[in-house]
Amino acid sequence: MTAAPIDLGPKMTFGRLIGAYLSDAKYESIRLFRTPAFATPILAMPIIFYTIFGIALNGGPNRPPGFADMMFVGWTVYGVMGPGLFGFGILVAVERNMGLLTYKRAIPMPAGSYLAAKLMMAYVFAIVVMVMLVTAGLTIGHVTLPPLKLLTVAAVMSLGVIPACAIGLFIGAWAPASSASAIANIVYLGMAFLSGLFFPLNGFLHDIRVIWPTYHLKQLALASAGAPSEGTVLCHVGVLAAISGVLILLAARKLARRG
Amino acid sequence: MAKDGGQTSEALARLSGVKKRYGATVALDGLDLEVRPGELLSVLGPNGAGKTTAIALMLGLQVPDAGEVSLFGRSPHDLAARRNVGVMMQEVALPDALTVRDLIGQTCAYYPAPLTLAETIALAGVEKIATRPYSKLSGGQKRQAQFALAICGRPRLLFLDEPTTGLDINARETMWACVRNLVGAGTAVVLTTHYIEEAEALADRVVVMAKGHEVAQGTVRDMRALVSRKRIDCATSLTLAKVQAWTEVSAATLGDNGQLAITTADAEAVVRKLLAADPDLKDLEVRRAGLSEAFAELTQEPAQ
Secondary structure, eight states, X not given: OOOOOOOOOSOOOHHHHHHHHHHHHHHHHHHHHTOHHHHHHHXXXXXXXXXXXXXXXXXXXXXXXXXXXXXXXXXXXXHHHHHXXXXXXXXXXXHHHTTHHHHHHHTTOOTTHHHHHHHHHHHHHHHHHHHHHHHHHHHTSOOOSOHHHHHHHHHHHGXXXXXHHXXXXXXXXXXXXXXXXXXXXXXXXXXXXXXXXXXXXXXXXXXXXXXXHHHHHHHHHHHHHTXXXXXXXXXXXXXXXXXXXXXXXXXXXXXXXXX | OOOSSTTGGGXXXXXXXXXXXXTTEEEEEEEEEEEOTTOEEEEEOOTTSSHHHXXXXXXXXXXXXXXXXXXXXXXXXXXXXXXXXXXXXXXXXXXXXXXXXXXXXXXXXXXXXXXXXXXXXXXXXXXXXXXXXXXXXXXXXXXXXXXXXXXXXXXXXXXXXXXXTTOOHHHHHHHHHHHHHHHHXXXXXXEEESOHHHHHHHOSEEEEEEXXXXXXXXXXXXXXXXXXXXXXXXXXXXXXXXXXXXXXXXXEEEOTTSEEEXXXXXXXXXXXXXXXXXXXOEEEEEEEOOHHHHHHHHHHSOOO
């Protein structure tokens, strides 16, 4: 016997619904800025590594032309991947484990708000990282790109947040909470070095560099800077979109099956 | 004990003939349960009775293998239905770095017409912990914070799964008073609990579950009457074994102070035998069994 629907009282207005999404994004960002174990490596590592390896240890005036620009591009790719990868990779795995996801499903959190909040959080963190890298590049980085080009690179790089979130979500959905952090770190560093972000590759590693999303991001960044790059913009965007799509689908399947 | 009678269209939440198994374990085996507007329904039962599964089904967290589930006459997956519901779950770890205020603010945003932050804090009695991060709260304070989140959306139906576990007496009294106020204002509450006194203190109606079935339902008084056992306490030189051997005695235990505690359906006969067998018997006390004894007995004999 199906019961007659019961009057549900006040309706959720569109404004309040948008408000719920924004509030989730706000609190997700607030809590991660307040969590040093998360915020410190995500925010500090790119600028520290860039300053040490990209600026200080790279030969001063003897560096080859365009080298400083290459370093800048490489470290922006590195920096922009972090928030999404760790924000989703570690947090989804942990929150799945601690029952938060189940709780959020029981209370009337709008569908998609959980992931949308993390995506927006990743953007907020990525913007902070980018501001630091651009500032360092312009002031001490010997970058030869004009400031406007630098900002273009940074803007194009923000595209990288999406594949980073997709990879993170995939890890978060499938990895056990206890090993998600280690897996995310290995994937992060592995992708950075194996795709030739910071130095040229040889042999087999060079041949398979196209499998890494970071490779495609770097080419997009180079293209937007007007520097020599491999492949076409359409191809890189297509590959990044395809990788993101597949990983999100696989993650969604797992998350739908059990909290 | 009318169940499927004329009240069907009024139930805020209903399970009809619901079956649910996890692998080889049967969690619910044809359970019927309905929550009526404004009532405080207490669901009692030992661990593994299926209480938490029943709530998970009503919230749409699980899908039944058979039977029907409705929440406000709709699917529990309908967000519009869940916007009338507040939830306090048994095992949940909320974001550590957010304060109680933050958590309330975040949860309020999910509801169409929630209480204000200040109203929620006052109603739940969490003034002292409002600005503290969740990670800095004790176990009991975390339960209080979770309670605040459950009530902040002005729910018409509130699910409280073992809400007072780990609370000190004051906090428990505060929560009980708040629950009573909410029920007085028309909120329906589903309360699962291990604490019999909690059901006795709050519930309009009690459902006792065991092994995925409902074994009894009614008012607290009905429950006690249903099992018309009495409890006899006395100090005696008789051995436990001897008393246990009497046919009228359904259970007998020896307390720390040497006091014998006997549960029986025929108190008069047992008292007569006790006095005959031990003329020096002292401290004799006979009283009606509490819900605790009634509950223990009901769940031992599930199929009726």
